[in-house]
Amino acid sequence: EIRYIYRDGVYQTANDSDIMKILMKYIEDFNIRLINSSVLKQALELLDCTCLHCPHDIMNTSEDYINFQNGILNIRTLELSKHTPELMSSIQIPCEWNGAASPTPNFDKFLNTLTNGDNLTQTLILEYIGAVISNIQGWRFKKAMFLLGKGNTGKSTLINLIANLIGSKNVAERDLKSLNERFGKTAAYNKRLIYSNDLSFMKIEENAVFKNLTGGDSISIEFKNREPFDFKFKGFLLYGMNDLPHFGGDKGDNVYERIIIVKCDNVIPKNQLDPNLERKLFEERNGIIYKAVMALRNTVSRNYQFSITDTCIDNLNEYKRENSYPVEFWTTYTRPLTADEKPSLESQKLYTYFKYWCSEQGLTRVPSFPEFRKEISAFCKQNWGDMTKRIKTGVVLTEYEMNNDWKDEHRFFYYKSIV
Structure with missing residues (x-):
């Protein structure tokens, strides 16, 4: 549990030592001869037993208010009011609200x-x-x-x-x-x-x-x-x-x-x-x-x-392209089909190309085919099923083909794979 002390317009966390210092002052005012470590520990234990225990997330839930050094600002009305312990605030901004613009x-x-x-x-x-x-x-x-x-x-x-x-x-x-x-x-x-x-x-x-x-x-x-x-x-x-x-x-x-x-x-x-x-x-x-x-x-x-x-x-x-190896590969090496081209790029062959590219990059872990499809789909904002269709030779991409950069840079691997 975390203890708080309300001081200077804000709730501040307090450990055993902080609480004992406060208790010591009260005991001292009552009878200075009572002050010893045993009495202080007993008082602390009694205080813990009798204190109101609040949920740990009760602090800083009043969203319309900002706690400044000179008061509490209502951000909707721009009214500044006095500090009050009724506002459960453990965050006080070390600035003052002046209510008007000033040069910066x-x-x-x-x-x-x-x-x-x-x-x-x-x-x-x-x-x-x-x-x-x-x-x-x-x-x-x-x-x-x-x-x-x-x-x-x-x-x-x-x-x-x-x-x-x-x-x-x-x-x-x-x-x-x-x-x-x-x-x-x-x-x-x-x-x-x-x-x-x-x-x-x-x-x-x-x-x-x-x-x-x-x-x-x-x-x-x-x-x-x-x-x-x-x-x-x-x-x-x-x-x-x-x-x-x-x-x-x-x-x-x-x-x-x-x-x-x-x-x-x-x-x-x-x-x-x-x-x-x-x-x-x-x-x-x-x-x-x-x-x-x-x-x-x-x-x-x-x-x-x-x-x-x-x-x-x-x-x-x-960043989406750079943070995803499938998307980086996709945006670098595929292109949309032209109006007179027919779909021919098989989805499994696309993934084979991707794995080969990953080996060139020295990746120790290659995303699985489901991971590959998921990241491409998210980037294109389409379901993979809507991006593909089944023909006699297999499942092909309906609107995409490998671009010339891939064919030129990986000529041997590309043409070997389509033979």
């Missing part, structure tokens, strides 16, 4: 540089910041953000800014692979953001945890020396990277549609880097917060939909 020249310049002047992407980023600092359940959006690009483009600066806006107590730095480990998911407990600003390329065999965290499904988490329990993550995932991870497991649209890929291609020369930029940005935090909340309100009015740009959609489609 450094942030505006930084965001413009990061996005190469793309106003639509700037709007998307502001919406994402607003969602992360809010109390809205992250699974309503079902989106993780990947910032993709080389070093010195501002990825880490943006991620560090967002983490600082939320506060160090409300974030956890974990890569995608560690979340799959036995105790890895504990990092998500009562956190608003899981992030890494320098995610190295990695292969993740299963994406079930990623789906659970972004989709609001219950996950079993286990703290060391404690019984595991089910928990629903309410926050967001944000990662900066030079290369996108390679996911195993389910690769349908229900996974890909949970990812926003923002490419950061504008590399800043080293002699133009500002070592004080993060400090300057954080000094403008109240103005940034105002912009982010106003952008968030627009997403709420659209039923929790971010303004996904066409560029982000293109980035995601490219």
Whole structure:
């Protein structure tokens, strides 16, 4: 069980030592001679027995409110009220709500540089910041953000800014692979953001945890020396990277549609880097917060939909191809039939070509024929049965043929296979 103390407008976790310090003050005021370790332990045990025990997921469920240092903001009415212990909030944003826009020249310049002047992407980023600092359940959006690009483009600066806006107590730095480990998911407990600003390329065999965290499904988490329990993550995932991870497991649209890929291609020369930029940005935090909340309100009015740009959609489609060996093979080496061509590409022969290509790539595990069909079908948004038909020679693709690149690059293997 986790204990909380309400202090400075927010519920804060408390261990035995924290509770004993409070008990000591009360006992001292009553009779200082009673203070000893035995009395304190007895008082702590009595307190545990008589305390109200609440469900572990009771915190941070009031989605219309953001807990700022100077009060509680209703994001629908923009009214600021006094802190109250009746609002079960363990996340307080280390900023103040001023209720009006204020200049953010450094942030505006930084965001413009990061996005190469793309106003639509700037709007998307502001919406994402607003969602992360809010109390809205992250699974309503079902989106993780990947910032993709080389070093010195501002990825880490943006991620560090967002983490600082939320506060160090409300974030956890974990890569995608560690979340799959036995105790890895504990990092998500009562956190608003899981992030890494320098995610190295990695292969993740299963994406079930990623789906659970972004989709609001219950996950079993286990703290060391404690019984595991089910928990629903309410926050967001944000990662900066030079290369996108390679996911195993389910690769349908229900996974890909949970990812926003923002490419950061504008590399800043080293002699133009500002070592004080993060400090300057954080000094403008109240103005940034105002912009982010106003952008968030627009997403709420659209039923929790971010303004996904066409560029982000293109980035995601490219990722689908790169993250799936069957799709990469399919998009590289097949083409649509022309009007005067008859279907002749047998599905089993297509899979044979694919296996040969996999051997050329040095893959140790080749997707099975059912896996191959499933990933191609998901990419083409068609059932495999609708893409094929049976003729005398076997099952053939109705609308596709191998292209000339395959025939030229694998001339011997191709013509040998059709003899």
